[in-house]
Amino acid sequence: MTVVLGFEGSANKIGVGIVRDGTVLANPRRTYITPPGQGFQPSDTARHHRACVLDVLQEALQEAQITAQDIDCVAYTKGPGMGAPLLTVAIVARTVAQLWKKPLLGVNHCIGHIEMGRLITGAKNPTVLYVSGGNTQVIAYSEHRYRIFGETIDIAVGNCLDRFARVLKISNDPSPGYNIEQKAKKGTKFVELPYTVKGMDVSFSGILSYIEEAAHKMLLSGDCTPEDLCFSLQETLFSMLVEITERAMAHCGSQEVLIVGGKICSLTLANQLP
CATH class of the missing domain: 3.30.420.40 (ATPase, nucleotide binding domain)
Structure with missing residues (x-):
């Protein structure tokens, strides 16, 4: 069985998903919410992601009831998306992959959406x-x-x-x-x-x-x-x-x-x- 840990942070949502052979074990998220009438800026969004990502990672591991040793691969959103949030998530994913000695895989944001949709719906x-x-x-x-x-x-x-x-x-x-x-x-x-x-x-x-x-x-x-x-x-x-x-x-x-x-x-x- 293959277990993949994935980081997504291409816009104002930071999420960490864990999938085992097509079964979603965990998918916690945090969303950066701005006041009415305002959009979200890349630098502010990246700051939000940096503040939340480790908590979301821990939550995902607990929800999936697995440890770092159970992870076979670390994936992350490579693009397209907002530059600063993408960079933040990429750095975290690469750091985790190096610390845990796992292979790292960059995923196209659009294809990730499509393939997850096909997986869930059949x-x-x-x-x-x-x-x-x-x-x-x-x-x-x-x-x-x-x-x-x-x-x-x-x-x-x-x-x-x-x-x-x-x-x-x-x-x-x-x-x-x-x-x-x-x-x-x-x-x-x-x-x-x-x-x-x-x-x-x-x-x-x-x-x-x-x-x-x-x-x-x-x-x-x-x-x-x-x-x-x-x-x-x-x-x-x-x-x-x-x-x-x-x-x-x-x-x-x-x-x-x-x-x-x-x-x-x-x-x-x-x-x-x-």
């Missing part, structure tokens, strides 16, 4: 919708490699939601996207927004600029509520993602969809997909 050959704070892609596995069928041409969907949350001063706890979804459930009026699908690619920056400007005008005039804006933005963004995902499924002849990444907590998005 999906064989899915069309993958990868949605996170920094990435938005539709991916399929073909000829022994992952191939990108469509992606954002500017900002990621998670970044779009996070930045709009700052406009409305929505809480970052547990995440801006989750809180936008809760407000969207109370929205009753749909505000028409730009819908930008270009073939298999999407664009979110123009939508963000439009709704940021509209928010100030509409909220002052009373034409709509914050809940209406959250509902409208979410429906527009998710409809775009569903369109390119369905197109990729048709192209690949796929019968499965796997949603992975930091924005998969959205049940609204999951329920719209085939």
Whole structure:
């Protein structure tokens, strides 16, 4: 049996996972939460990770009920992600690997999301919708490699939601996207927004600029509520993602969809997909 200890810290969450032959033994995490209206800066996030990582490591070992001697390999997120947090986690992982005399493996952040999704769900050959704070892609596995069928041409969907949350001063706890979804459930009026699908690619920056400007005008005039804006933005963004995902499924002849990444907590998005 192979036991792998993995460190993840590519953004504002630091996590340590322990997996034994495909079974997750532990996965404790800590999230760096900033005040409403503020994003998280790389240096501050790295400082948070440094302060938490050893406690999270100890918690993972205790939860998995194993010791350093039981670990066969140490893995860490090599990228993509935020530079300073990634560097912090890489240093810790390399130090642990050297101290425990274990092999060290750098893991691509995107492929890690996909493979963990396949492991947990048992999906064989899915069309993958990868949605996170920094990435938005539709991916399929073909000829022994992952191939990108469509992606954002500017900002990621998670970044779009996070930045709009700052406009409305929505809480970052547990995440801006989750809180936008809760407000969207109370929205009753749909505000028409730009819908930008270009073939298999999407664009979110123009939508963000439009709704940021509209928010100030509409909220002052009373034409709509914050809940209406959250509902409208979410429906527009998710409809775009569903369109390119369905197109990729048709192209690949796929019968499965796997949603992975930091924005998969959205049940609204999951329920719209085939």
